[in-house]
Amino acid sequence: MKDLIIIGAGPAGLSAAIYGIRAGLDLLMIERFSPGGQVMNTHEVENYPGFVDPVKGWELMSAMENQARRLGAEIINGEAGAIIKDKEKNVFSISLSNGKSLIARSVILACGSANQKLNIPGEQEFTGKGVSYCATCDGAFFKDKVTAVIGGGNTALEEALFLTRFASKVYLVHRRYEFRGEKILQQRILANNKIEPIYDTIITSIEGKEKVTKAILKNKSTNEKKDLLLDGVFIFVGYSPNTAFLPEELLNTRKEVIIDKNLQTKIHGIFAAGDMRENSKRQIVMAAADGATAAMNAYDYLQEMG
Numbered sequence: 001m002k003d004l005i006i007i008g009a010g011p012a013g014l015s016a017a018i019y020g021i022r023a024g025l026d027l028l029m030i031e032r033f034s035p036g037g038q039v040m041n042t043h044e045v046e047n048y049p050g051f052v053d054p055v056k057g058w059e060l061m062s063a064m065e066n067q068a069r070r071l072g073a074e075i076i077n078g079e080a081g082a083i084i085k086d087k088e089k090n091v092f093s094i095s096l097s098n099g100k101s102l103i104a105r106s107v108i109l110a111c112g113s114a115n116q117k118l119n120i121p122g123e124q125e126f127t128g129k130g131v132s133y134c135a136t137c138d139g140a141f142f143k144d145k146v147t148a149v150i151g152g153g154n155t156a157l158e159e160a161l162f163l164t165r166f167a168s169k170v171y172l173v174h175r176r177y178e179f180r181g182e183k184i185l186q187q188r189i190l191a192n193n194k195i196e197p198i199y200d201t202i203i204t205s206i207e208g209k210e211k212v213t214k215a216i217l218k219n220k221s222t223n224e225k226k227d228l229l230l231d232g233v234f235i236f237v238g239y240s241p242n243t244a245f246l247p248e249e250l251l252n253t254r255k256e257v258i259i260d261k262n263l264q265t266k267i268h269g270i271f272a273a274g275d276m277r278e279n280s281k282r283q284i285v286m287a288a289a290d291g292a293t294a295a296m297n298a299y300d301y302l303q304e305m306g
């Protein structure tokens, strides 16, 4: 039996492992793909402290993984499923996709989230070459460039406003006549002369050579198509936390894990860190901080349990 099992080996999980091991916990990590999480698909990271120049996503995560392994972290390959608590013994049984199960005295969930895709031609091909799902991360690469934001919810509106710090022009393409985001954000959007809303319109493809050069838009009422020349397309059409395997009682309406101020879930002894938890800012540095906090609180919990 382990003191702690960490599910997910992205920035939150790896940081939890580093702190957990240094606190003397006997722990194990479970990762369904290879370690590193979403950052492995990120071309360059410019906002993680400690790097003067942008660092490649895979380089940053290899360093985190190697650091965790050097300290003694063991990462097994597998997909975690149901977690069952034995209330008498205060231990958790975690089932894996291969039919086996693992036992631990505490659990940290660090499973991240996935951005919803448009699934249009060019989207995948140009991801990291003009297509982005994070203006906070990539906005600075679009200084004085023409961009489009796709979406109409709070995230799309916030990210469009953020992009105006860098881009010379931000088209805000929304499939309806009205944005879904908060009124105050809508007012800021309409007051910003760098932003041009394009309503009742969908994007049907993204084109370019080495990088994005244009998007093809289609008006939903008239079916009329037009080319929009631009350098970047930022897609904010929703995201899904990787929480499908968790019981409903742990989740809010957006399917994020509900946590208290110690990052503990509604089940005593299970903690959640990073992108999958409610109110996450979905950034590497925050995920890493969450992982450290969750590990320290798991340590305190285990001390209390004796």
Ligand SMILES: Cc1cc2nc3c(=O)[nH]c(=O)nc-3n(C[C@H](O)[C@H](O)[C@H](O)COP(=O)(O)OP(=O)(O)OC[C@H]3O[C@@H](n4cnc5c(N)ncnc54)[C@H](O)[C@@H]3O)c2cc1C
Pocket (backbone or CB within 6 Å): 007, 008, 009, 010, 011, 012, 013, 030, 031, 032, 033, 034, 035, 036, 037, 038, 039, 041, 042, 044, 045, 046, 047, 048, 078, 079, 080, 081, 110, 111, 112, 113, 115, 132, 133, 134, 136, 137, 138, 242, 245, 273, 274, 275, 276, 281, 282, 283, 284, 285, 287
């Ligand atoms: C394209 C892109 C660019 C980005 N750029 C930046 C940037 O420049 N700067 C920045 O700060 N942030 C950036 N982000 C956001 C950043 O990647 C996330 O905030 C961060 O990775 C969250 O870390 P995490 O550990 O919570 O989750 P993740 O990185 O998603 O890691 C979760 C891990 O859990 C695993 N997992 C999930 N479910 C299970 C299961 N049931 N069993 C076992 N394993 C499981 C997954 O395979 C994954 O490896 C970017 C995101 C994207 C998509």
